[in-house]
Amino acid sequence: HEPIRARRIGIFTRGRKWLWRNPTTTALVTAIVALGAVVGVMFLERESIHPSEIPAKSIAVLPFLDLSQAKDQEHFCDGISEEILNGLAKVDGLRVVGRTSSFSFKGKNATVSEVGKQLNVANVLEGSVRREGSRVRITAELTNTRNGFHLWSETYERELQGVFAVQDEITRSIVNALKVKLAVSLPVHEQRNTEAYELYLQGLYFSNKSSGEDLRRALNFFQGALEKDPTFSRAWTGIAKVWYFLADVYVKPLEAYPASKEAALKAIALDEKDAEAHCYLSEAKRVLDWDLAGADAELKRALQLDPNSAPAHFFSALLPLFRGELKEGLRLVLEAEKLDPVSPITSYVATAAYLANDEIDDAISEGQRTLQLDPNYFYLDSDLAAAYREKGKFAEAIALYTKAQEATHLPSSGLAITYTRMGREMEARNILAQLVQARAKRYVSAPLIAAVSTALGDKEDAFRWLELAYEEHSGVLQWIAFLPEFRALHSDARFPHLLQRITASQDTILKITETTLSEITDPKAQRHVTLKVGVRPRPGTPNGHAVRIVVSFYDLTKDNKMMPTDAQVGYHWLTSATGWAEAAPRFLEATYVRPKTQTLSAGARRYGGFIVRAYFDGQLQDSRASPPDLLTLFPTEDQLTSPQNASPGR
Structure with missing residues (x-):
């Protein structure tokens, strides 16, 4: 019913989970792993949040x-x-x-x-x-x-x-x-293995805590329960929950979300009426597939099964914000707050929603309420500090950001942004350097760094970090759609294109689902790599249209300039290239081979990267690049390495 505790979220630091995990800035919430302990009850001076x-x-x-x-x-x-x-x-x-x-x-x-x-x-x-x-x-x-x-x-x-x-x-x-x-008949509780149930309850207990150590303890207990009883669906739900909370904060997204998704699917296979499992499957679809429509469908099912589900209401409120529907997002967050009135995370996100709507005074009021609920709830950073900054109260903002920095043990991107607003650019750049250094030792969500680059006016660096966040499937990336910290990027043509890729608009017919590069041992080649490309059509896509997949490889020259490759390239389909009406991924493999006969010389080249673009009836639908800045260097296609029937008007 209420799988999510006050755990992660920091307004633009994480977003929900975004909020709970990576302690870093006040604008990118990341999920909901609160960085503190269980929320202590505070009897506020006000009688209630929404008196009624x-x-x-x-x-x-x-x-x-x-x-x-x-x-x-x-x-x-x-x-x-x-x-x-x-x-x-x-x-x-x-x-x-x-x-x-x-x-x-x-x-x-x-x-x-x-x-x-x-x-x-x-x-x-x-x-x-x-x-x-x-x-x-x-x-x-x-x-x-x-x-x-x-x-x-x-x-x-x-x-x-x-x-x-x-x-x-x-x-x-x-x-x-x-x-x-x-509303529904209670499930008949069959006589379960009592040892499995005991292990499950211990897992449940530790899954409601926020430290990485406690979450991994929970994982061990849930796995122990399944060893005693493999059909214990709620233990699978517990595993999905733990991996969800580990993601973005303690574990890289592409390591955690697939594990969460797998566990959620197993839980649903055993008990389709498990609303909580649908919530975690929703999050996996949102982050792994950038599929907001699919996420919304799972949340609707969760609410059908459990109308009181606080997490389902909470996650549902975030979706309009990701789509840029700011008023509706704020309304739904406040509705979710009624179901969980002293939840710091919900209050935290309400503050972010007020900020997105430029209701600064209300944001300050809500942020102060969050602190009353839990004085140490920063999630990554303080969104109240962000509200103070927008109000021009820099001293108050700096005090809160400094406190958040001490609590999260991570440089505060919000503090760097505040310094930039105050003209203290050198101090802001020092924090930026500290964030980059911290990322070399632990996972730090790339959008947090992008926010600082945006504040410093370095759009190229900001987009480089945002493209990296896209490749990493950062759980907080979609928050850029409404966070004030990224407004300076809105006028850049790359920004709406990125939003389209991470929100799976209904107008998007093709989505690139995979770009996996593998090294091939080849004694005849200086370098031999294969690139597996996955493309999924939107459900109900009609046949009779032209689908074109463009793969471009690039080389680095001796002076480290990127150029379209002169190596041998090829391709073949791993699955059928026809029948795009079915919403199943199609897979293409492209190859890059530089023979040893191309000896090193003054003008020698080496592998540099790739761009994949998917077109439907000549309209670009999606693109991927590694490194991400190739999309900026080469905004149009250079070479076509997809098979002749990659344009199956069929």
């Missing part, structure tokens, strides 16, 4: 207390609470507050009335767990937040194997007490 009448059919599930003698069952208590929350989220007409907000009260001495006011709910479920060996005692109590009336309470004493049935019983009892109905 408390809906009678609303509930928050607080984390159950561990009453075990050894006090070593926190993971078990949290897991039971989260499983019950997931079940209630499927109840038709019941508003269920997201996990991040509900669990923010963990360890606090808040009264039920205070919880109700803070989360805008009429009911609160509390409970406790006492576990001794294989015996479990679970007590649950449902209380009305307005009058303190106990609507229902029950105590269950069972063997561990009976815990699944207890979760369902509690859910049904709450449904009956609140006089609501189930």
